Amino acid sequence: MNNDRNSVLIHENQETVWNAITNDEIISKWYAPGSKWNIPKLQVGEKAIFVLMPSAHNNLKENESIPMSFTIQEIIPYERFSYSSDTDKLVFTFEIFPESEGTRVSINMDGYELSLANLKACLEGKELPYT
Template sequence: MNDETRSVFIEADPETVWTALANDENFSAWYAPGSVWRIPELEVGCKALFTLMPSEHNQLEEGEHVDMSFTITEVVPHSRFSYTADDDQLHFIFDLRPENAGTRVTVNMDGFQLSLENLKAFAEGRELPNI
């Protein structure tokens, strides 16, 4: 992980953006579409599971998948959601901040630009640009 951050302004209130981030069905819809997030309990210390499926944005071949496990480290409704990858200890932090008539979402690392574009479109009720 590096010290870069990425952010996006979303024309939606923090509650709407929070629901896109903290609900596994919604998270699955915009983050690596076709892959699946499972967040059985949205509580610190609980596990979140992610199954990455093949797409044009990764190197997986048809029929392959990668299962990943994360530990939820912070849950502050409408404000912050963070989790740590169990295999490599990468710590992902999504900060939400009201801004003008919408919400600014900042993630603590580089490499999330396509996902943030999808999150913006999803929360604004538009078609995802990166499928």
């Protein structure tokens, strides 16, 4: 996997990284902190809900939120997690690859540099750079 802006090397094992991108409690810590993920069942075809809350990185006002619904499309444990937006059908795919110094995580979308930086910090025990 190449070193581009859509990927990050995390100094952790694949299992830890996998849990961070598929466990709703952990995702809620690093992905748009202050917002909430709910993944009731990690299974293809199941729904996941994300509620975006106001932050310095969006234009939402206090007490405003945007609920979003997603459908899980693909699960290959410790390798790939994919879901699609129920609104616009965009497919988001996280892939994880072992490397000599840890695990590389990539996403198929542009604009996720801040989220990937937060994921890295979260798993490496550092303060999140983007809250």
